[in-house]
Amino acid sequence: MRKQTELVKGSIDSLLLCLIGQQPMYGYQIIKELEDKSQGYFKYKEGTLYPALHRLEKAGFLAGKWEPTTGGRQRRYYHITNKGKGILEQKRAQWRDFLSAMNMIIQPVTA
Amino acid sequence: MKQELNRYLQSLKTHLTMDPAFENEVIRELEAHIEDSCQELQNAGLPEDQALEKCLTGLGSPKTVARQMYETYNQGTWQQALLAATPHLLFAIIFALKWWIDINILPIMFIIILGIALYGWRHGKPYWLFPWLSYSLFPIVAAGVALLYLPAVWAWLTLAFYIPLVLWFLSFITIKFMRRDWSYSLLMLFPASAFIGWLLAAGQKPGFPNLKISFMYNFAPWTSLTFLVLAISVALFIRLRQRWLRIATLATSGVVISLVTILASNQLGLASFIGLVMLILSFLLIPAFVERKVRRNQSVII
Numbered sequence: 001m002r003k004q005t006e007l008v009k010g011s012i013d014s015l016l017l018c019l020i021g022q023q024p025m026y027g028y029q030i031i032k033e034l035e036d037k038s039q040g041y042f043k044y045k046e047g048t049l050y051p052a053l054h055r056l057e058k059a060g061f062l063a064g065k066w067e068p069t070t071g072g073r074q075r076r077y078y079h080i081t082n083k084g085k086g087i088l089e090q091k092r093a094q095w096r097d098f099l100s101a102m103n104m105i106i107q108p109v110t111a
Numbered sequence: 112m113k114q115e116l117n118r119y120l121q122s123l124k125t126h127l128t129m130d131p132a133f134e135n136e137v138i139r140e141l142e143a144h145i146e147d148s149c150q151e152l153q154n155a156g157l158p159e160d161q162a163l164e165k166c167l168t169g170l171g172s173p174k175t176v177a178r179q180m181y182e183t184y185n186q187g188t189w190q191q192a193l194l195a196a197t198p199h200l201l202f203a204i205i206f207a208l209k210w211w212i213d214i215n216i217l218p219i220m221f222i223i224i225l226g227i228a229l230y231g232w233r234h235g236k237p238y239w240l241f242p243w244l245s246y247s248l249f250p251i252v253a254a255g256v257a258l259l260y261l262p263a264v265w266a267w268l269t270l271a272f273y274i275p276l277v278l279w280f281l282s283f284i285t286i287k288f289m290r291r292d293w294s295y296s297l298l299m300l301f302p303a304s305a306f307i308g309w310l311l312a313a314g315q316k317p318g319f320p321n322l323k324i325s326f327m328y329n330f331a332p333w334t335s336l337t338f339l340v341l342a343i344s345v346a347l348f349i350r351l352r353q354r355w356l357r358i359a360t361l362a363t364s365g366v367v368i369s370l371v372t373i374l375a376s377n378q379l380g381l382a383s384f385i386g387l388v389m390l391i392l393s394f395l396l397i398p399a400f401v402e403r404k405v406r407r408n409q410s411v412i413i
Binding site for chain 2: 026027028045046047048050051054055058073074075076
């Protein structure tokens with residue numbers, strides 16, 4: 001699969017909100033989930049992920065909380081906030097509109 | 112392995128220059144991430160040192176991660192920018208409208224400023240606090256200058272005791288904030304550059320500057336302009352994300368303040384202008400230098 005770097009970078013906020021909207025996650029888990037679910041398409045550099053998570057947290061879309069795991073270690077889990085859920089809905093709607101508009105233009109005409 | 116991880120986290124800490132509580136949070140989170148990542152790589156059969164190396168490469172340079180974090184957390188809102196610029200704007204208005212002549216205005220102003228500075232100090236020391244703090248310390252400095260005009264014995268006593276005590280107190284507060292971010296301590300020190308400019312403009316003869324009311328009166332529009340320049344540069348400082356742009360903004364405003372002082376004084380020449388610019392720019396460099404010394408003593412230990 002060929003990927004557009006700018007497109008991937010630009011979609012990080014939507015992807016993070018969507019993923020964390022399904023269940024609270026910690027940084028390493030997010031990287032793995034993104035990679036697995038997209039079959040390797042979304043491979044973010046870890047150093048890019050954390051500033052993005054903190055930016056969303058600062059904006060009030062996510063809330064980070066230290067929680068113990070089964071092994072007794074602490075990890076910082078990110079939860080989506082109500083404000084984040086609202087933004088996620090907006091982003092979903094934007095994406096649907098964008099996709100349908102793109103399909104109308106870009107898909108080959110079938111006879 | 113531990114040594115390499117320590118080095119990475121230490122470098123990250125050095126470049127983060129954020130509130131220590133945030134710094135520790137970020138470092139703790141990345142440390143947990145590195146542990147997870149290394150564990151998985153080791154489970155896949157990679158030796159410990161290679162696993163760590165691969166993991167750190169994946170994270171990217173600590174300088175880049177730190178810069179991105181800095182830009183995330185340190186950009187203030189427009190409200191914060193306005194709040195930080197407010198004390199400068201207040202003084203710009205007071206001098207523009209010549210309200211400073213009214214003997215009641217300045218004490219009332221300083222009481223309000225001190226109240227707001229104390230409020231900010233007790234509520235997490237937000238970034239807008241620094242200019243307010245600067246003005247609340249101004250009466251202490253101004254008292255020292257005024258004491259120098261007393262008869263000889265008092266002037267010597269002031270030089271021997273009061274001024275060293277004030278300098279110690281100012282250094283103590285400045286170093287306290289440098290631990291957080293030296294660039295913010297500039298917001299506190301920078302109004303002093305305007306004060307130095309006035310003294311230089313007033314000191315047209317050797318000896319103590321001639322701070323007559325007539326001089327203050329004639330110089331008032333220029334003083335107002337100086338405060339306006341400070342207000343704009345502080346607001347920009349709070350809004351800008353990149354650290355180098357912030358420092359450049361303050362440096363530029365320092366040059367503008369020097370230019371205003373020279374134009375206003377009529378008698379100061381190019382040498383005074385260069386001297387004043389150098390002095391103001393040293394205000395930018397000293398905190399950076401001291402911060403390096405302060406931070407050198409703090410280390411991340413795992």
